[in-house]
Amino acid sequence: MKNxxxxxxxENLWLNDHPFNDRNADFWNLRAEEFNQSVSKNRSVSNREKKVxxxxxxxxxxxxxxxxxxxxGSGQLAIALAKVVKEVVAMDFSEKMLDYAKKNAKEAGVDNIQFVLSDWENFVLEEPFDLVIASMSPAINGPADLYKMLMAxxxxxxxxxxxKRSGALKEKLYSVTDQAFKPQYNIINYIFNILWTKGYLAELSYEMGSYERLLPLEKAREIYPLELDISESPEKIKSLYAFLDQKEKDGFITEIMSQTRxxxxxKVSK
Structure with a gap:
Protein backbone atom coordinates (compact mmCIF):
# COMPACT_ATOMS: atom_id res chain seq x y z
CA MET A 1 0.00 0.00 0.00
CA LYS A 2 1.41 3.37 -1.01
CA ASN A 3 2.28 5.73 1.83
CA GLU A 11 1.88 20.97 2.33
CA ASN A 12 -1.37 20.73 0.36
CA LEU A 13 -3.44 20.41 3.52
CA TRP A 14 -1.85 23.59 4.84
CA LEU A 15 -2.19 25.50 1.57
CA ASN A 16 -5.88 24.59 1.27
CA ASP A 17 -6.79 25.32 4.89
CA HIS A 18 -7.22 29.04 5.44
CA PRO A 19 -10.18 29.56 7.78
CA PHE A 20 -8.99 33.11 8.48
CA ASN A 21 -8.10 35.79 5.97
CA ASP A 22 -4.50 36.94 6.18
CA ARG A 23 -4.33 39.99 8.45
CA ASN A 24 -2.17 42.80 7.15
CA ALA A 25 0.04 45.33 8.90
CA ASP A 26 -2.88 47.74 9.31
CA PHE A 27 -4.72 45.15 11.40
CA TRP A 28 -1.74 44.62 13.71
CA ASN A 29 -1.09 48.36 13.92
CA LEU A 30 -4.66 48.65 15.19
CA ARG A 31 -4.06 45.92 17.78
CA ALA A 32 -0.59 47.07 18.88
CA GLU A 33 -1.71 48.90 22.03
CA GLU A 34 -3.94 46.03 23.18
CA PHE A 35 -1.23 43.48 22.42
CA ASN A 36 1.47 45.43 24.24
CA GLN A 37 -0.68 45.77 27.34
CA SER A 38 -1.57 42.07 27.43
CA VAL A 39 2.01 40.80 27.10
CA SER A 40 3.42 43.30 29.59
CA LYS A 41 1.65 41.72 32.56
CA ASN A 42 3.72 40.06 35.29
CA ARG A 43 2.63 36.53 34.43
CA SER A 44 3.58 36.99 30.77
CA VAL A 45 6.98 38.38 31.75
CA SER A 46 7.59 35.37 34.02
CA ASN A 47 6.63 32.96 31.25
CA ARG A 48 9.09 34.55 28.84
CA GLU A 49 11.89 34.39 31.38
CA LYS A 50 11.16 30.70 31.93
CA LYS A 51 11.19 30.11 28.18
CA VAL A 52 14.63 31.70 27.84
CA GLY A 73 5.33 42.14 18.20
CA SER A 74 6.03 44.50 21.09
CA GLY A 75 9.42 42.87 21.61
CA GLN A 76 9.03 41.20 24.98
CA LEU A 77 10.54 37.83 24.04
CA ALA A 78 13.31 39.54 22.06
CA ILE A 79 14.15 41.60 25.14
CA ALA A 80 14.31 38.51 27.37
CA LEU A 81 16.63 36.85 24.85
CA ALA A 82 18.81 39.95 24.50
CA LYS A 83 19.65 39.78 28.19
CA VAL A 84 21.51 36.47 27.70
CA VAL A 85 22.67 36.31 24.05
CA LYS A 86 25.08 38.39 21.99
CA GLU A 87 22.59 39.81 19.49
CA VAL A 88 18.90 39.65 18.59
CA VAL A 89 17.33 40.66 15.30
CA ALA A 90 13.65 41.42 15.89
CA MET A 91 11.47 41.91 12.82
CA ASP A 92 7.81 42.76 12.35
CA PHE A 93 5.71 44.24 9.55
CA SER A 94 3.72 46.41 11.96
CA GLU A 95 5.33 49.80 12.50
CA LYS A 96 3.35 50.44 15.68
CA MET A 97 4.37 47.07 17.13
CA LEU A 98 8.00 47.97 16.51
CA ASP A 99 7.48 51.38 18.12
CA TYR A 100 6.35 49.62 21.30
CA ALA A 101 9.21 47.12 20.99
CA LYS A 102 11.83 49.87 20.78
CA LYS A 103 10.29 51.69 23.73
CA ASN A 104 10.15 48.49 25.81
CA ALA A 105 13.77 47.65 24.97
CA LYS A 106 14.91 51.11 26.04
CA GLU A 107 13.01 50.82 29.32
CA ALA A 108 14.56 47.38 29.89
CA GLY A 109 18.04 48.79 29.31
CA VAL A 110 19.01 46.45 26.46
CA ASP A 111 20.83 47.79 23.41
CA ASN A 112 21.76 44.63 21.49
CA ILE A 113 18.53 44.29 19.52
CA GLN A 114 18.35 45.25 15.86
CA PHE A 115 14.75 46.10 14.95
CA VAL A 116 13.71 45.56 11.33
CA LEU A 117 10.46 46.72 9.72
CA SER A 118 9.68 44.02 7.16
CA ASP A 119 7.38 41.16 6.34
CA TRP A 120 8.90 37.68 6.38
CA GLU A 121 8.69 37.15 2.62
CA ASN A 122 10.87 40.18 1.93
CA PHE A 123 13.16 39.93 4.94
CA VAL A 124 16.78 39.82 3.75
CA LEU A 125 18.79 36.91 5.14
CA GLU A 126 22.49 37.75 5.36
CA GLU A 127 23.71 34.86 7.52
CA PRO A 128 22.00 32.09 9.50
CA PHE A 129 21.15 32.44 13.19
CA ASP A 130 21.80 30.12 16.13
CA LEU A 131 18.16 30.35 17.20
CA VAL A 132 15.15 31.31 15.09
CA ILE A 133 11.83 31.95 16.81
CA ALA A 134 8.31 32.46 15.48
CA SER A 135 6.21 32.86 18.62
CA MET A 136 2.50 33.11 17.81
CA SER A 137 3.55 34.82 14.60
CA PRO A 138 1.23 35.23 11.59
CA ALA A 139 4.37 35.42 9.43
CA ILE A 140 4.60 31.62 9.14
CA ASN A 141 1.51 31.23 7.01
CA GLY A 142 2.47 28.48 4.60
CA PRO A 143 5.16 25.96 3.63
CA ALA A 144 7.35 28.56 1.90
CA ASP A 145 7.48 30.60 5.11
CA LEU A 146 8.49 27.51 7.11
CA TYR A 147 11.26 26.62 4.64
CA LYS A 148 12.65 30.15 4.79
CA MET A 149 12.69 29.78 8.59
CA LEU A 150 14.78 26.63 8.19
CA MET A 151 17.16 28.42 5.80
CA ALA A 152 17.59 31.21 8.35
CA LYS A 164 -7.50 25.80 20.19
CA ARG A 165 -8.97 29.18 21.04
CA SER A 166 -12.49 30.16 21.96
CA GLY A 167 -14.60 32.73 23.74
CA ALA A 168 -18.34 32.89 24.30
CA LEU A 169 -18.49 36.46 23.02
CA LYS A 170 -16.57 35.71 19.81
CA GLU A 171 -18.77 32.71 19.03
CA LYS A 172 -21.86 34.85 19.60
CA LEU A 173 -20.49 37.54 17.28
CA TYR A 174 -20.25 35.00 14.47
CA SER A 175 -23.89 34.09 15.06
CA VAL A 176 -25.01 37.72 15.23
CA THR A 177 -23.32 38.43 11.87
CA ASP A 178 -24.86 35.32 10.29
CA GLN A 179 -21.62 33.36 9.99
CA ALA A 180 -20.43 29.93 11.02
CA PHE A 181 -17.85 29.90 13.81
CA LYS A 182 -14.37 29.02 12.50
CA PRO A 183 -12.51 27.11 15.23
CA GLN A 184 -9.77 25.52 13.09
CA TYR A 185 -6.19 25.96 14.24
CA ASN A 186 -4.24 23.28 12.39
CA ILE A 187 -0.86 24.93 11.72
CA ILE A 188 1.02 22.99 14.43
CA ASN A 189 -0.27 19.71 13.01
CA TYR A 190 0.87 20.55 9.49
CA ILE A 191 4.28 21.84 10.56
CA PHE A 192 5.00 18.91 12.87
CA ASN A 193 4.26 16.44 10.09
CA ILE A 194 6.17 18.36 7.41
CA LEU A 195 9.20 18.44 9.69
CA TRP A 196 8.81 14.73 10.43
CA THR A 197 8.69 13.81 6.74
CA LYS A 198 11.91 15.78 6.26
CA GLY A 199 13.71 14.07 9.12
CA TYR A 200 13.44 16.76 11.79
CA LEU A 201 12.46 15.38 15.20
CA ALA A 202 10.52 18.22 16.79
CA GLU A 203 9.56 18.29 20.46
CA LEU A 204 5.90 19.21 20.92
CA SER A 205 4.42 20.70 24.09
CA TYR A 206 1.16 22.38 25.01
CA GLU A 207 0.22 25.28 27.24
CA MET A 208 -3.38 25.93 28.32
CA GLY A 209 -4.79 29.06 29.88
CA SER A 210 -7.28 31.88 29.70
CA TYR A 211 -7.17 35.64 29.76
CA GLU A 212 -9.49 38.63 29.91
CA ARG A 213 -9.64 40.80 26.83
CA LEU A 214 -10.78 44.34 27.61
CA LEU A 215 -11.44 46.70 24.71
CA PRO A 216 -12.85 50.24 24.65
CA LEU A 217 -16.11 50.15 22.72
CA GLU A 218 -14.78 52.29 19.87
CA LYS A 219 -11.70 50.08 19.54
CA ALA A 220 -13.91 46.97 19.55
CA ARG A 221 -15.93 48.53 16.71
CA GLU A 222 -12.71 48.80 14.70
CA ILE A 223 -11.17 45.43 15.51
CA TYR A 224 -14.05 42.94 15.41
CA PRO A 225 -15.14 43.65 11.79
CA LEU A 226 -11.59 42.77 10.74
CA GLU A 227 -11.40 39.69 12.95
CA LEU A 228 -14.76 38.47 11.65
CA ASP A 229 -13.90 39.31 8.03
CA ILE A 230 -17.02 41.44 7.55
CA SER A 231 -15.41 44.79 6.67
CA GLU A 232 -17.10 44.79 3.25
CA SER A 233 -20.58 44.04 4.61
CA PRO A 234 -22.40 47.14 5.99
CA GLU A 235 -25.40 45.09 7.11
CA LYS A 236 -23.28 42.67 9.14
CA ILE A 237 -21.32 45.55 10.65
CA LYS A 238 -24.60 47.19 11.63
CA SER A 239 -25.70 43.99 13.41
CA LEU A 240 -22.30 43.73 15.10
CA TYR A 241 -22.42 47.31 16.37
CA ALA A 242 -25.93 46.84 17.76
CA PHE A 243 -24.82 43.76 19.68
CA LEU A 244 -21.66 45.42 21.01
CA ASP A 245 -23.71 48.39 22.19
CA GLN A 246 -25.84 45.98 24.24
CA LYS A 247 -22.77 44.28 25.75
CA GLU A 248 -20.89 47.49 26.53
CA LYS A 249 -20.29 48.21 30.22
CA ASP A 250 -18.65 51.43 31.40
CA GLY A 251 -17.43 52.04 27.86
CA PHE A 252 -15.69 48.66 27.49
CA ILE A 253 -16.28 45.26 25.92
CA THR A 254 -15.02 42.36 28.02
CA GLU A 255 -14.26 38.92 26.61
CA ILE A 256 -12.85 35.86 28.40
CA MET A 257 -10.72 33.83 26.01
CA SER A 258 -9.73 30.19 26.61
CA GLN A 259 -6.81 28.92 24.60
CA THR A 260 -4.34 26.11 24.07
CA ARG A 261 -0.98 26.85 22.49
CA LYS A 267 17.33 21.25 15.70
CA VAL A 268 18.03 22.13 12.10
CA SER A 269 21.06 19.81 11.97
CA LYS A 270 19.57 16.31 11.50
Whole structure:
Protein backbone atom coordinates (compact mmCIF):
# COMPACT_ATOMS: atom_id res chain seq x y z
CA MET A 1 0.00 0.00 0.00
CA LYS A 2 1.41 3.37 -1.01
CA ASN A 3 2.28 5.73 1.83
CA UNK A 4 0.46 9.01 1.05
CA UNK A 5 1.64 10.79 4.20
CA UNK A 6 4.56 12.54 2.51
CA UNK A 7 5.66 16.16 2.56
CA UNK A 8 3.42 17.14 -0.38
CA UNK A 9 0.38 15.74 1.40
CA UNK A 10 0.80 18.00 4.44
CA GLU A 11 1.88 20.97 2.33
CA ASN A 12 -1.37 20.73 0.36
CA LEU A 13 -3.44 20.41 3.52
CA TRP A 14 -1.85 23.59 4.84
CA LEU A 15 -2.19 25.50 1.57
CA ASN A 16 -5.88 24.59 1.27
CA ASP A 17 -6.79 25.32 4.89
CA HIS A 18 -7.22 29.04 5.44
CA PRO A 19 -10.18 29.56 7.78
CA PHE A 20 -8.99 33.11 8.48
CA ASN A 21 -8.10 35.79 5.97
CA ASP A 22 -4.50 36.94 6.18
CA ARG A 23 -4.33 39.99 8.45
CA ASN A 24 -2.17 42.80 7.15
CA ALA A 25 0.04 45.33 8.90
CA ASP A 26 -2.88 47.74 9.31
CA PHE A 27 -4.72 45.15 11.40
CA TRP A 28 -1.74 44.62 13.71
CA ASN A 29 -1.09 48.36 13.92
CA LEU A 30 -4.66 48.65 15.19
CA ARG A 31 -4.06 45.92 17.78
CA ALA A 32 -0.59 47.07 18.88
CA GLU A 33 -1.71 48.90 22.03
CA GLU A 34 -3.94 46.03 23.18
CA PHE A 35 -1.23 43.48 22.42
CA ASN A 36 1.47 45.43 24.24
CA GLN A 37 -0.68 45.77 27.34
CA SER A 38 -1.57 42.07 27.43
CA VAL A 39 2.01 40.80 27.10
CA SER A 40 3.42 43.30 29.59
CA LYS A 41 1.65 41.72 32.56
CA ASN A 42 3.72 40.06 35.29
CA ARG A 43 2.63 36.53 34.43
CA SER A 44 3.58 36.99 30.77
CA VAL A 45 6.98 38.38 31.75
CA SER A 46 7.59 35.37 34.02
CA ASN A 47 6.63 32.96 31.25
CA ARG A 48 9.09 34.55 28.84
CA GLU A 49 11.89 34.39 31.38
CA LYS A 50 11.16 30.70 31.93
CA LYS A 51 11.19 30.11 28.18
CA VAL A 52 14.63 31.70 27.84
CA UNK A 53 15.84 29.61 30.79
CA UNK A 54 14.59 26.52 28.95
CA UNK A 55 16.53 27.53 25.84
CA UNK A 56 19.65 27.84 27.99
CA UNK A 57 19.08 24.48 29.71
CA UNK A 58 18.64 22.75 26.36
CA UNK A 59 21.83 24.32 25.06
CA UNK A 60 20.01 26.15 22.28
CA UNK A 61 21.63 29.49 23.15
CA UNK A 62 24.61 30.89 25.00
CA UNK A 63 26.27 34.26 25.51
CA UNK A 64 27.71 34.19 21.97
CA UNK A 65 24.46 33.31 20.19
CA UNK A 66 22.61 35.34 17.59
CA UNK A 67 18.83 35.00 17.59
CA UNK A 68 16.10 35.99 15.13
CA UNK A 69 12.57 36.76 16.33
CA UNK A 70 10.13 36.54 13.41
CA UNK A 71 7.09 38.71 14.11
CA UNK A 72 8.44 40.12 17.35
CA GLY A 73 5.33 42.14 18.20
CA SER A 74 6.03 44.50 21.09
CA GLY A 75 9.42 42.87 21.61
CA GLN A 76 9.03 41.20 24.98
CA LEU A 77 10.54 37.83 24.04
CA ALA A 78 13.31 39.54 22.06
CA ILE A 79 14.15 41.60 25.14
CA ALA A 80 14.31 38.51 27.37
CA LEU A 81 16.63 36.85 24.85
CA ALA A 82 18.81 39.95 24.50
CA LYS A 83 19.65 39.78 28.19
CA VAL A 84 21.51 36.47 27.70
CA VAL A 85 22.67 36.31 24.05
CA LYS A 86 25.08 38.39 21.99
CA GLU A 87 22.59 39.81 19.49
CA VAL A 88 18.90 39.65 18.59
CA VAL A 89 17.33 40.66 15.30
CA ALA A 90 13.65 41.42 15.89
CA MET A 91 11.47 41.91 12.82
CA ASP A 92 7.81 42.76 12.35
CA PHE A 93 5.71 44.24 9.55
CA SER A 94 3.72 46.41 11.96
CA GLU A 95 5.33 49.80 12.50
CA LYS A 96 3.35 50.44 15.68
CA MET A 97 4.37 47.07 17.13
CA LEU A 98 8.00 47.97 16.51
CA ASP A 99 7.48 51.38 18.12
CA TYR A 100 6.35 49.62 21.30
CA ALA A 101 9.21 47.12 20.99
CA LYS A 102 11.83 49.87 20.78
CA LYS A 103 10.29 51.69 23.73
CA ASN A 104 10.15 48.49 25.81
CA ALA A 105 13.77 47.65 24.97
CA LYS A 106 14.91 51.11 26.04
CA GLU A 107 13.01 50.82 29.32
CA ALA A 108 14.56 47.38 29.89
CA GLY A 109 18.04 48.79 29.31
CA VAL A 110 19.01 46.45 26.46
CA ASP A 111 20.83 47.79 23.41
CA ASN A 112 21.76 44.63 21.49
CA ILE A 113 18.53 44.29 19.52
CA GLN A 114 18.35 45.25 15.86
CA PHE A 115 14.75 46.10 14.95
CA VAL A 116 13.71 45.56 11.33
CA LEU A 117 10.46 46.72 9.72
CA SER A 118 9.68 44.02 7.16
CA ASP A 119 7.38 41.16 6.34
CA TRP A 120 8.90 37.68 6.38
CA GLU A 121 8.69 37.15 2.62
CA ASN A 122 10.87 40.18 1.93
CA PHE A 123 13.16 39.93 4.94
CA VAL A 124 16.78 39.82 3.75
CA LEU A 125 18.79 36.91 5.14
CA GLU A 126 22.49 37.75 5.36
CA GLU A 127 23.71 34.86 7.52
CA PRO A 128 22.00 32.09 9.50
CA PHE A 129 21.15 32.44 13.19
CA ASP A 130 21.80 30.12 16.13
CA LEU A 131 18.16 30.35 17.20
CA VAL A 132 15.15 31.31 15.09
CA ILE A 133 11.83 31.95 16.81
CA ALA A 134 8.31 32.46 15.48
CA SER A 135 6.21 32.86 18.62
CA MET A 136 2.50 33.11 17.81
CA SER A 137 3.55 34.82 14.60
CA PRO A 138 1.23 35.23 11.59
CA ALA A 139 4.37 35.42 9.43
CA ILE A 140 4.60 31.62 9.14
CA ASN A 141 1.51 31.23 7.01
CA GLY A 142 2.47 28.48 4.60
CA PRO A 143 5.16 25.96 3.63
CA ALA A 144 7.35 28.56 1.90
CA ASP A 145 7.48 30.60 5.11
CA LEU A 146 8.49 27.51 7.11
CA TYR A 147 11.26 26.62 4.64
CA LYS A 148 12.65 30.15 4.79
CA MET A 149 12.69 29.78 8.59
CA LEU A 150 14.78 26.63 8.19
CA MET A 151 17.16 28.42 5.80
CA ALA A 152 17.59 31.21 8.35
CA UNK A 153 18.79 28.81 11.03
CA UNK A 154 22.05 26.98 11.67
CA UNK A 155 21.10 25.77 15.15
CA UNK A 156 17.58 25.40 16.52
CA UNK A 157 14.08 26.67 15.81
CA UNK A 158 11.12 27.35 18.06
CA UNK A 159 7.61 27.92 16.73
CA UNK A 160 4.32 28.29 18.58
CA UNK A 161 0.72 28.72 17.44
CA UNK A 162 -2.81 28.22 18.70
CA UNK A 163 -4.26 24.72 18.55
CA LYS A 164 -7.50 25.80 20.19
CA ARG A 165 -8.97 29.18 21.04
CA SER A 166 -12.49 30.16 21.96
CA GLY A 167 -14.60 32.73 23.74
CA ALA A 168 -18.34 32.89 24.30
CA LEU A 169 -18.49 36.46 23.02
CA LYS A 170 -16.57 35.71 19.81
CA GLU A 171 -18.77 32.71 19.03
CA LYS A 172 -21.86 34.85 19.60
CA LEU A 173 -20.49 37.54 17.28
CA TYR A 174 -20.25 35.00 14.47
CA SER A 175 -23.89 34.09 15.06
CA VAL A 176 -25.01 37.72 15.23
CA THR A 177 -23.32 38.43 11.87
CA ASP A 178 -24.86 35.32 10.29
CA GLN A 179 -21.62 33.36 9.99
CA ALA A 180 -20.43 29.93 11.02
CA PHE A 181 -17.85 29.90 13.81
CA LYS A 182 -14.37 29.02 12.50
CA PRO A 183 -12.51 27.11 15.23
CA GLN A 184 -9.77 25.52 13.09
CA TYR A 185 -6.19 25.96 14.24
CA ASN A 186 -4.24 23.28 12.39
CA ILE A 187 -0.86 24.93 11.72
CA ILE A 188 1.02 22.99 14.43
CA ASN A 189 -0.27 19.71 13.01
CA TYR A 190 0.87 20.55 9.49
CA ILE A 191 4.28 21.84 10.56
CA PHE A 192 5.00 18.91 12.87
CA ASN A 193 4.26 16.44 10.09
CA ILE A 194 6.17 18.36 7.41
CA LEU A 195 9.20 18.44 9.69
CA TRP A 196 8.81 14.73 10.43
CA THR A 197 8.69 13.81 6.74
CA LYS A 198 11.91 15.78 6.26
CA GLY A 199 13.71 14.07 9.12
CA TYR A 200 13.44 16.76 11.79
CA LEU A 201 12.46 15.38 15.20
CA ALA A 202 10.52 18.22 16.79
CA GLU A 203 9.56 18.29 20.46
CA LEU A 204 5.90 19.21 20.92
CA SER A 205 4.42 20.70 24.09
CA TYR A 206 1.16 22.38 25.01
CA GLU A 207 0.22 25.28 27.24
CA MET A 208 -3.38 25.93 28.32
CA GLY A 209 -4.79 29.06 29.88
CA SER A 210 -7.28 31.88 29.70
CA TYR A 211 -7.17 35.64 29.76
CA GLU A 212 -9.49 38.63 29.91
CA ARG A 213 -9.64 40.80 26.83
CA LEU A 214 -10.78 44.34 27.61
CA LEU A 215 -11.44 46.70 24.71
CA PRO A 216 -12.85 50.24 24.65
CA LEU A 217 -16.11 50.15 22.72
CA GLU A 218 -14.78 52.29 19.87
CA LYS A 219 -11.70 50.08 19.54
CA ALA A 220 -13.91 46.97 19.55
CA ARG A 221 -15.93 48.53 16.71
CA GLU A 222 -12.71 48.80 14.70
CA ILE A 223 -11.17 45.43 15.51
CA TYR A 224 -14.05 42.94 15.41
CA PRO A 225 -15.14 43.65 11.79
CA LEU A 226 -11.59 42.77 10.74
CA GLU A 227 -11.40 39.69 12.95
CA LEU A 228 -14.76 38.47 11.65
CA ASP A 229 -13.90 39.31 8.03
CA ILE A 230 -17.02 41.44 7.55
CA SER A 231 -15.41 44.79 6.67
CA GLU A 232 -17.10 44.79 3.25
CA SER A 233 -20.58 44.04 4.61
CA PRO A 234 -22.40 47.14 5.99
CA GLU A 235 -25.40 45.09 7.11
CA LYS A 236 -23.28 42.67 9.14
CA ILE A 237 -21.32 45.55 10.65
CA LYS A 238 -24.60 47.19 11.63
CA SER A 239 -25.70 43.99 13.41
CA LEU A 240 -22.30 43.73 15.10
CA TYR A 241 -22.42 47.31 16.37
CA ALA A 242 -25.93 46.84 17.76
CA PHE A 243 -24.82 43.76 19.68
CA LEU A 244 -21.66 45.42 21.01
CA ASP A 245 -23.71 48.39 22.19
CA GLN A 246 -25.84 45.98 24.24
CA LYS A 247 -22.77 44.28 25.75
CA GLU A 248 -20.89 47.49 26.53
CA LYS A 249 -20.29 48.21 30.22
CA ASP A 250 -18.65 51.43 31.40
CA GLY A 251 -17.43 52.04 27.86
CA PHE A 252 -15.69 48.66 27.49
CA ILE A 253 -16.28 45.26 25.92
CA THR A 254 -15.02 42.36 28.02
CA GLU A 255 -14.26 38.92 26.61
CA ILE A 256 -12.85 35.86 28.40
CA MET A 257 -10.72 33.83 26.01
CA SER A 258 -9.73 30.19 26.61
CA GLN A 259 -6.81 28.92 24.60
CA THR A 260 -4.34 26.11 24.07
CA ARG A 261 -0.98 26.85 22.49
CA UNK A 262 1.26 24.33 20.84
CA UNK A 263 5.03 24.80 20.72
CA UNK A 264 7.58 23.01 18.54
CA UNK A 265 11.33 23.00 19.17
CA UNK A 266 13.72 21.28 16.78
CA LYS A 267 17.33 21.25 15.70
CA VAL A 268 18.03 22.13 12.10
CA SER A 269 21.06 19.81 11.97
CA LYS A 270 19.57 16.31 11.50
Missing amino acids: TLNTDYF ELFLEKGLINSNSRALDIGC CKGSCCLSAFV GELIW
